[in-house]
Amino acid sequence: MKYWRRPLDKNKIKTPKGHIYVIPDRCKGCGFCIEFCPKGVLEESKEINRKGYHLPKIADGKEDDCMNCDFCMLICPEFAIYTEEGE
Amino acid sequence: MSAKGAGNEGKIETVEEHPLDHILRQDRLPHIWCPGCGLGSAMTCFAQAIERVDIPLKKQVLLSGIGCTGRIAGYVNVDSYHTTHGRAIPFATGLKIANPELCVTVFSGDGDLFAIGGNHFLHAARRNVDINVICVNNFNYGMTGGQQGPTTPVEAKTSTTRYGSFEHPFNLPYLAAAIGAVYVSRWTTLHCRHLEKSMEKALQKKGFTFIEIISPCPTGFGRPNKLGEGLEELRYYREKSVIKNDASWDELELHMRGEEPVVVGDFVDTERPTYLELEEQMLRAKGLMK
């Protein structure tokens, strides 16, 4: 039955691509965007902002995985991250 | 997507502005809420919702009472009134009746709306005044340092229930539905997308609407109740929450401990003439309105 799970029009459907932006000094390092990104695109970086919080970064191998779902924007309590449609 | 180069792998492109910045009072940010608090997420969803609905921002009015949630009115860039403790609903009632063109939303906390302001909530819903009430429920009085409130679950620890709370808490959706709210929903701050859609719906719906937002309060509730910081509280919601629009009222009791689920969803969506509609209809019948 496995092949039934593969939509017949799979080749016609284009998965949206997203581009992530961050406003570094607004981040309070709560980790919400990292934990709850549906595609697991983000991870904590070593980089810290002016307040001393660790910013998110894109995890290895996930560079092309953002789908512009905007979940990180909605869940970020600090208005510090958002996505836009990418190329 | 990422800037390639030594030491910069995975670095996200940095910018200075956010697409929702115009909805916020930039000169008042950063806000006062703790890291891990859910209020910022609730505010983002609201900012997104008021931008998406087909109601001009200048016709939107945001009110709040006192407490951490009460500060939301000060951050959103629409006409906003930060009233006395518990009194945002009657203030909003006067505002809406005096100018029915306004889209009026009260955004406040569980203590403000249901302890000191409880009676006003009952009567505004009963009258079906066309206002939206959004309650951020974090199960305690956060601003004053985590005291027990009207939604604190039985056995929960707060700074005034050191041996655990032995009061029964409100079941807010049940309460709102019982007194006549035309739209009732509950989400956690993890359910951003559902929450944002619910807010859009409430803003556009005629009559008294109610949304409960279950939110982490790492300092006042998460830590003393071993739910952890904001992130752990959200993980708890992920694990325990169940979307069930046709849940029975009993299922909507919140325990916030053990294996008990956190049931969320859209529970009521109905129609009932609003206060102003009934007033108009009856006065017209008496020849007092053209």
Next chain:
Amino acid sequence: MKAVLTGSHFMLGDIACAEGALAAGCKFFGGYPITPATETAERMALRLPQVGGHYIQMEDEIGSLAAVLGASCAGVKSMTATSGPGFSLMQENIGLGIVTETPCVIVNVQRGGPSTGLPTLAGQADMMQAKWGSHGDYEAIAYVPNSCQEMFDFTIKAFNTAEKYRQPVFVMADEIIGHMTERVVIPGPKKIKLVSRKRPKRKKNYLPFKPDKDLIPPMALAGEGYGIHVTGLTHDARGYPVIDEETQHEMVTRLIEKIRRHAPKIWEFEEVMTEDADIVVVSYGAASRSAGRAVNIARKEGIKAGLMRLITVWPFPEKRIKELAESAKAFVVPEINMGQISREVERFASGRVLSVTHAGGGMLSPEAVLQKIKEVAK
């Protein structure tokens, strides 16, 4: 149906108050039934729908005043009417009205207190509550009618003053005046002078709490596109909360000065035979009717008595008391309480001040006042 019922009427004091409000342009009443002010609410419930206004019966007096403030912020002249217990519940939002500079009128048809006291019988014991009832420093404005005509006239005055200075204004009536029926003459609408709150002229650089030279800031309404923020927290000219000593000093001193500086324009009183008076009787409201009679009898008996009747108790006309104190030998202050305004007179009169008290529940008699005048005259 007309808002102004021009003509001569035989009218209950509480109803005259409602008609005064309508003549002043009031279009919103948020209230809660309470004796002896209920007739004002009932009249407004009947009349407001006739003139395109709204009457809403709230769940309590806290909600009533909150709704009144909300309606005023939407640009509608608004009021409530209550009595002692309700006035106590309103104190919190009176503070909000003061600090957010929201015009409205609060009528207190006083009854005997404390607590539930004497619901159906008169008192004047909320005079100091009107001044100091809400927490924090502020200046109150309170009119005190002593006839049904004044219930009409002073309610209009109260609206005008509230609109002009942007703050809640009290009409401190009492059960005797509220429940008395007398002739009330209502003039034509054109003869009634009305004041409306100052409005901002342009959006550019508008700061909602930046005052003009008269210390009064122009008021933007909800829904006009100013994007104002209004808070009960201590705030700066933008209306933003600022929790520090400097902002507190600036805000509180301006709110106080806004009234103090204009006090000589706000305070009102009426004098009868005070020019040569040795004994000045200072009274207000229902009690002043007995005081007037006592002064007349005293004069007939050869005692040089005069009457200063307060129209505003707040701001208190301290300057005039000081002037009268230069020639008067004594002041007699009859009031239906245990000596509230008598102490205020004492603050400014250098001579003797004698109180004529009444615990409430009835009219203070002219004889009691006359007796005190005679005692002093000896």
